[in-house]
Amino acid sequence: MKNFALIGASGYIAPRHMKAIMETGNTLAAAYDPYDGVGIMDSYFPESSFFVEFERFDRHIEKLKRQQKAVDIVSICSPNYLHDSHIRFGLRSGMDVICEKPIVLNPWNIDALEQIQRETGNTIYSVLQLRLHNSIKELKQKIENGPKDKIYDIDLTYLTSRGKWYYTSWKGDITKSGGIATNIGVHFFDMLIWIFGELKSQTVNVHTHDRACGVMDLERARVRWFLSINDQCLPEAAVKAGKRTYRSIIIEGEELEFSEGFTDLHTATYQDILNGGGFNITDTRAAIEVVHQIRHAETVGLNGEYHPLAKLPLVEHPFQVL
Structure with missing residues (x-):
């Protein structure tokens, strides 16, 4: 079982990621979104910690690591222009990343992220369902x-x-x-x-x-x-x-x-990554x-x-x- 975190829990696509995490037999340890209308989480992971402030979410991810409950993978469903920053956060926090499309807005963002990927040893995956x-x-x-x-x-x-x-x-x-x-x-x-x-x-x-x-x-x-x-x-x-x-x-x-x-392609994406x-x-x-x-x-x-x-x-x- 893998420990997941989710950034962008209130977005349109987030429930497909929650469903994929659940259907592949994993757990959601923590989620973050500035908007708190995330009642959908009750259908998947009611026990997951939830944060509306990124700083507290960041601190919680660090705390889990120190408690030997580290998050393995962070799934990113935030607005497109924030993907680059959130991917960097995931890599530098020791997590692999699964990011919704478009993974970034500009080609040169890919160059920088590939470099950070090499430095951290973690992997960035894209949802190309x-x-x-x-x-x-x-x-x-x-x-x-x-x-x-x-x-x-x-x-x-x-x-x-x-x-x-x-x-x-x-x-x-x-x-x-x-x-x-x-x-x-x-x-x-x-x-x-x-x-x-x-x-x-x-x-x-x-x-x-x-x-x-x-x-x-x-x-x-x-x-x-x-x-x-x-x-x-x-x-x-x-x-x-x-x-x-x-x-x-x-x-x-x-x-x-x-x-x-189309309905099960996110689950297939997660299973492919986990395999x-x-x-x-x-x-x-x-x-x-x-x-x-x-x-x-x-x-x-x-x-x-x-x-x-x-x-x-x-x-x-x-x-x-x-």
Whole structure:
């Protein structure tokens, strides 16, 4: 049994980590979040210590170490811009780290963390759960066994509706979340790079507060992609079905079916790490470089090739109409 700590216990993704810790037969010794609405912990680890001040959480982690009850792994579910600092804390406190995506916002943060990882002897793992999805693994095997010189034509569409609260939260601040591509798209870009090879070039057609789209050339694929948090971008069929999320990957005109099988991927991630596998921080570099480029790219508009949804009318930022 491993002793875990959790940073970011009140966030959307935190319950999946609590569930994964429990289902892999481990325990949560301590959790931290500035917000105290963490009643969900009763469903998993009601005996866990909880802190709303980082200093007290830090002191408790140190106390457990001195009592021979040291925390083995810290799971990080904090806002994106805090990942780097919280990973450093975990490593320097003698813990391995499991961090949600995006692991950091900038490629040079990876360089520094790799150095601290070497100095401490502890390991940073990233949650790249799409790599463990059965349909994705089957696709990777199919591409590896297919024609080596073929360049696949791909359309990636991911829409996940968010309300006006999004823009008030840290997620709506590009300096804290990294923007749309980083916040909701990085795991899809990681998956595509994992299967179709490294990025050769890319253009960004549109990048606003509620959407981003562009075209990227990978070693073995040309990808037109569209990401949005605006429910006005949802396809009519999704709206009629009452859905607020839509994901689609079309490869050579054929839809990749991967709508199911998401609920247990965090548990699978934890089990993989505990079994000696896992994806380390070096595995994250290619996707972090891609989203960093997108964030700083000059948009080209509807010129050349672009995703069909790029033509949807743009809308004003909610703050401009309140």
